[in-house]
Structures are given as C-alpha cells and as structure tokens.
Amino acid sequence: MNKGTAIVIENFFDNFEGLKDCFKTIPLYTPKKLAKLSGRPEETWPGKRSMLLDVAPETKPLFYLFLNTFNQKLGPFFNGIKLHLMVSIHLRLAADEAKDWIHKDASTHDYSMIINLSKTNLNSGTSFFDSIDSSVANEIFSSKFIQNRALLFDSGTPHRSIGNHGTSIEDGRLTMIGFFKKIT
Numbered sequence: 001m002n003k004g005t006a007i008v009i010e011n012f013f014d015n016f017e018g019l020k021d022c023f024k025t026i027p028l029y030t031p032k033k034l035a036k037l038s039g040r041p042e043e044t045w046p047g048k049r050s051m052l053l054d055v056a057p058e059t060k061p062l063f064y065l066f067l068n069t070f071n072q073k074l075g076p077f078f079n080g081i082k083l084h085l086m087v088s089i090h091l092r093l094a095a096d097e098a099k100d101w102i103h104k105d106a107s108t109h110d111y112s113m114i115i116n117l118s119k120t121n122l123n124s125g126t127s128f129f130d131s132i133d134s135s136v137a138n139e140i141f142s143s144k145f146i147q148n149r150a151l152l153f154d155s156g157t158p159h160r161s162i163g164n165h166g167t168s169i170e171d172g173r174l175t176m177i178g179f180f181k182k183i184t
Contacts (some may be wrong), residue, residue, distance in 0.1 A: 005153065008143060009073050012115050012150035013065070023117045023176070024169050026059055026073060026089045026166065030151045046096035046164070049177075050089040063087055066176065074152065082183040083110075089117070092164040092173045102134050105155040105179060113178035115150040118137075124163030124173055126151060132158045146174065155179065 013019055030047035035042035038051060043181055053063035086109075092100070105112045106145035114126055129137040137158065143151055145163065153159070166172030 006141060006143065006157075007074070007077065007152040009150040009152070010149050012073065013069055013148055016148045019065075020117065023089060023174060026053075028089065028091050028169070038157070045090075046050075046099035047092035047173075049091075053087045053089070054085075058165040060092060065123045066178070070178075073150075084181045084183055085178060086178075086180075087176065087178045090175050090177045091169055092161055092175075093167060094165050094172075095167075097164040100160050102129050102132050102137055102158050102160045104132060104158055107156075108181060109151060109155040109179040110182050111154045111178075111179070111180040112155045113150060113176075115176040115178075116145050116147055116174075117176055118145075118147065118166075118172060118174040121148045121163065121165055121173070124165055125164050126159055128154070129160075130151070139142070 029037060029043060029081070030048055032044050034049055034051070038055075050059065053059040053066065059175050066083070070085075078128055122144050127139050127143075128141040130140050131137040140156075142156075142162070161173065164173050
C-alpha cells in the first residue's frame with residue numbers, strides 16, 4: 001500500500017445494527033488519564049479514547065469480533081503477513097475541531113485503520129494530504145463520515161479528521177481506530 005492510498009470497506013461489521021449502541025458503553029479517557037491507567041507514555045490527540053480493546057475483559061469480545069471481521073474482509077490483502085494490532089474507540093466532539101491537525105501516525109505502525117461508528121455525517125470525514133505542513137499541504141483524498149465505513153491506509157500518510165461534531169457520545173464523531181505493525 002502506497003502513501004496517499006486507502007482501502008475503503010463499506011459495511012465493515014456485518015451485524016452493525018446490533019452493535020452500534022455497544023460502542024457507546026466503552027469508557028473513554030483523556031490522553032493524561034489513559035496514560036495513567038494503561039502505564040504507557042502519554043500521547044497527544046484531541047478527544048477521548050478507550051483502553052486497548054484486547055486489554056479489558058469487558059471489551060475483549062469486541063476486539064475478537066473486530067479481528068474476525070478484519071480477517072474476513074482484509075485477510076487476502078495481508079496474506080502471509082503477521083501483524084501486531086492495537087485497537088481502541090475514539091470520540092472527537094465539535095470542541096475538538098480546533099485542536100486537530102494534519103499528522104502521520106506513529107512511526108512504530110505500518111498501517112492505520114478508522115471505522116466510523118456514529119451516524120453518517122457528510123460534513124465530517126477523514127482527509128489525506130501530500131504534506132504534514134498545513135501551510136503547503138494539498139488534499140489528495142477525502143472520505144466522508146459514513147457509518148460503518150472502514151478506511152485502511154499507510155500510517156505514514158499525512159491525514160486529519162475533518163468536521164468533528166456533536167457535544168456528547170450520543171451525537172459526536174465516534175470511531176474505532178486500529179494501528180498495525182508487521183511482525184518479521
């Protein structure tokens with residue numbers, strides 16, 4: 001997969017209607033609180049995130065559901081490649097829009113994935129750029145925020161969320177995010 005390209009999968013979770021409210025029950029934390037709870041270094045990102053889904057007993061079933069669906073939908077793309085996965089839930093609200101920026105995901109990841117969980121919002125989405133420098137960056141691809149749409153892309157591709165919205169988990173921009181590292 002090249003920088004600036006993405007694989008888009010519509011209707012990622014087959015049984016999404018039965019799942020959509022489940023995602024809203026997962027505890028979310030600020031970067032500082034999440035670092036304290038997880039024992040990992042504090043990261044910088046707007047909004048709130050959950051613990052990794054494979055860590056907490058109450059979210060492990062969602063992690064395994066994600067893993068099963070990922071293997072069904074993207075297994076052929078990753079044929080023969082072993083991956084280390086980090087999957088969590090992320091909420092961004094309208095108040096987080098000004099705090100967002102064009103970025104690349106950590107250099108320790110090879111691939112990133114975003115699955116849109118909340119209601120479709122065509123004024124929101126994810127945009128990809130040719131540079132991390134916002135003063136010269138040109139948008140090269142944009143994906144609207146369509147519920148249950150998944151985007152898989154090279155972690156080194158500059159991107160940012162567009163149109164963070166809502167005031168709570170009930171109407172905000174809720175996503176499942178995944179970071180993948182090839183294991184050699």
